[in-house]
Amino acid sequence: MIESHQNQKAKPLYQELDVGDTAEEFERLRLKSDLERERERKRLRDQRQRERQERERIGASAWFQQQEELREQEKKQQKEKEEDDLANMVFNMNQQRELRKAEKIEINKRFDEYEKMKRRWKEEDERRERERNLDEKREREVAWSRLDSKKSALQREREEWKKEYEQREKQREIEKEIRENREKAQKERDHSVLFDLERQRDNRRREKLRTEVDLPTIGINPDSDKRNLEVYRSAREMYRSKGHMESRLKRLQAAENQMEDVQHWYQNRDSERAERHHRAIRAIYS
Numbered sequence: 001m002i003e004s005h006q007n008q009k010a011k012p013l014y015q016e017l018d019v020g021d022t023a024e025e026f027e028r029l030r031l032k033s034d035l036e037r038e039r040e041r042k043r044l045r046d047q048r049q050r051e052r053q054e055r056e057r058i059g060a061s062a063w064f065q066q067q068e069e070l071r072e073q074e075k076k077q078q079k080e081k082e083e084d085d086l087a088n089m090v091f092n093m094n095q096q097r098e099l100r101k102a103e104k105i106e107i108n109k110r111f112d113e114y115e116k117m118k119r120r121w122k123e124e125d126e127r128r129e130r131e132r133n134l135d136e137k138r139e140r141e142v143a144w145s146r147l148d149s150k151k152s153a154l155q156r157e158r159e160e161w162k163k164e165y166e167q168r169e170k171q172r173e174i175e176k177e178i179r180e181n182r183e184k185a186q187k188e189r190d191h192s193v194l195f196d197l198e199r200q201r202d203n204r205r206r207e208k209l210r211t212e213v214d215l216p217t218i219g220i221n222p223d224s225d226k227r228n229l230e231v232y233r234s235a236r237e238m239y240r241s242k243g244h245m246e247s248r249l250k251r252l253q254a255a256e257n258q259m260e261d262v263q264h265w266y267q268n269r270d271s272e273r274a275e276r277h278h279r280a281i282r283a284i285y286s
Helices: 002-007 023-058 060-211 226-267 271-285
Strands: none
Touching: none
């Protein structure tokens, strides 16, 4: 009993203080602990006095025997208490183990549910991605088909333009060849006409030389001698024909230059000016 009472001491002051306590709180706890220690001393003093009176009443041997029985009883109670505490501890441990097991099962269940939700979300994302890829693929295919159709249309237009250009080139080549042949024939005709005029002039001159003696030159004054009037007239006609042919050759040369301009304008797609010069050239040749 004495040992048990001696073990029941007041708690130290530092065990009752917290971190945020003030000086007033510390003083209050100190006074409280002093009061409790004083009460504990008084209780122990009264208990020792009662034990001494009891020992004197029943005798020392009986008192020691009684104390021994009390100690045995306390040991037995302490042992039973320890066994009960151990049993309670084991029970609590088993209960906590079961609780942890149940919590683990619940956690695993929630984790499985989360994994299922995660897989479902992933499958939905993959499905959306596939649908989006399919939509994008269809859009790309539609765009490519449009581009292919545009490309084929442009190719057809290009082929048509190429054929038309080749036809125009062939037509221009044909027209150029016809024009060159026409110009060549015209030049040959012009040269033949000039040659005929020169020959006629020479023939007339020879004829005049055979019939008349000492004919004046071409540049004489016709009023000086009426005999030379016919000679002057023939020479004048000859020079007039020659001037006419020279002007004709100049016009043909201008038409040839204009044809070169027309070809240049055709290449530059100036059809209106080319048509206008064509009309001018046709007017020259007509």
